[in-house]
Amino acid sequence: xxxxxxxxxxxxxLVILTILSVLLGSFFNLKIANHSLFIILVMAIVVLKGQxxxxxxxxxxxxxxxxxxxxxxxxxxxxxxxxxxxxx
Amino acid sequence: MNxxxxxxxxxxxxxxxxNILLEKKLPGDLAMWFFILAELSVFAIFFIGFxxxxxxxxxxxxxxxxxxxxxxxxxxxxxLITSSFAVALSLQAMHQNNAKLxxxxxxxxxxxxxxxxxxxxxxxQTLFNQxxxxxxxxxxxxxxxxxxxxxxxxxLGMVILIYIAKNAxxxxxxHSDKPSVDALExxxxxxxxxxxxGACYWHMVDMLWIVLFPLVYVI
Numbered sequence: 236x237x238x239x240x241x242x243x244x245x246x247x248x249l250v251i252l253t254i255l256s257v258l259l260g261s262f263f264n265l266k267i268a269n270h271s272l273f274i275i276l277v278m279a280i281v282v283l284k285g286q287x288x289x290x291x292x293x294x295x296x297x298x299x300x301x302x303x304x305x306x307x308x309x310x311x312x313x314x315x316x317x318x319x320x321x322x323x
Numbered sequence: 324m325n326x327x328x329x330x331x332x333x334x335x336x337x338x339x340x341x342n343i344l345l346e347k348k349l350p351g352d353l354a355m356w357f358f359i360l361a362e363l364s365v366f367a368i369f370f371i372g373f374x375x376x377x378x379x380x381x382x383x384x385x386x387x388x389x390x391x392x393x394x395x396x397x398x399x400x401x402x403l404i405t406s407s408f409a410v411a412l413s414l415q416a417m418h419q420n421n422a423k424l425x426x427x428x429x430x431x432x433x434x435x436x437x438x439x440x441x442x443x444x445x446x447x448q449t450l451f452n453q454x455x456x457x458x459x460x461x462x463x464x465x466x467x468x469x470x471x472x473x474x475x476x477x478x479l480g481m482v483i484l485i486y487i488a489k490n491a492x493x494x495x496x497x498h499s500d501k502p503s504v505d506a507l508e509x510x511x512x513x514x515x516x517x518x519x520x521g522a523c524y525w526h527m528v529d530m531l532w533i534v535l536f537p538l539v540y541v542i
Contacts, residue, residue, distance in 0.1 A: 237415075239412065239516065242411045242412060243352070243408075244526040245408075246404065246405070246408040249408075250401060250404060250405075252398045252405065253397065253401060256536075256537055256541050257393060257397050257540075257541060258477070259538070259541070260393065260537075260542070273542075277537045278537070280537070281533060281537060284533045285534070288407065288526055288529055289526075289530070291411070292408070292411045292526045292529070293350065293523050293526045293527075294350050294411075295349075295350070297347060297396075298347055298349045298350060299347050299349060302349050309363055309367070310530070310534075312365050312402075313370060313461040313534060316374075317370060317371065317374045317534075318373055320375055320378050320470075321377070321542065322379065323376060323378070
């Protein structure tokens with residue numbers, strides 16, 4: 236059972252990661268960051284955020300593991316493919 | 324002797340009830356999850372298509388992306404995340420059989436979602452006023468297509484939230500505090516499945532934006 240405290244922590248993490256990704260974008264526009272590293276970091280943030288939504292908000296971490304893994308695989312595979320296309 | 328047998332039966336019933344309560348179950352209806360998977364697949368094609376188009380037209384995408392508003396994207400992301408949080412809290416209230424609190428939290432979620440709608444309309448209006456539309460170039464075609472398709476999902480999600488809030492207010496999701504073993508084992512054991520399905524749909528809409536946001540506004 237997911238608790239309210241866990242959900243609040245997930246929301247806080249989502250807000251922090253969102254602001255962090257915007258800041259990363261600003262750094263990249265100033266040509267401070269390496270392009271490949273920037274793409275990997277931004278997509279890693281997407282994976283972390285997706286994991287919070289799937290596990291905590293959707294409460295799938297308390298659901299049968301195959302369903303949790305199925306949704307989790309989506310939020311890992313899609314950003315990975317996108318990162319591969321941008322870096323390639 | 325009969326009393327001992329009855330005690331054993333009661334103990335077994337409690338054990339079975341506890342096992343059922345502790346058993347991991349999928350929130351919501353199975354049909355809604357297949358619908359969610361279908362939606363996610365369609366959007367995955369859009370996202371990958373957008374990335375491929377950007378790979379092929381890097382300069383044009385860079386120039387066009389300079390016209391969109393990252394702060395509008397940030398506000399929309401924060402609005403959807405917070406709205407999703409309110410819906411998650413609403414489901415917590417439903418688990419505690421507190422429909423009144425759940426409805427109030429759904430209303431908060433809807434009000435926060437309205438921020439997304441206002442900002443999105445402002446963003447479209449600003450771009451149209453600057454002379455950008457769906458025919459300007461490949462970036463704007465994909466931008467308007469994907470964000471408008473997502474906007475339609477936000478609107479559908481809001482309709483679903485209104486529907487489940489109405490049902491909750493009418494007491495359609497209420498259940499007994501002391502469920503029997505037979506009731507727990509029956510197919511209709513989950514009386515808030517409809518509410519959970521609506522909540523999960525809303526979280527899916529949020530998750531899609533989580534992927535879309537960096538594609539359009541950050542990278």
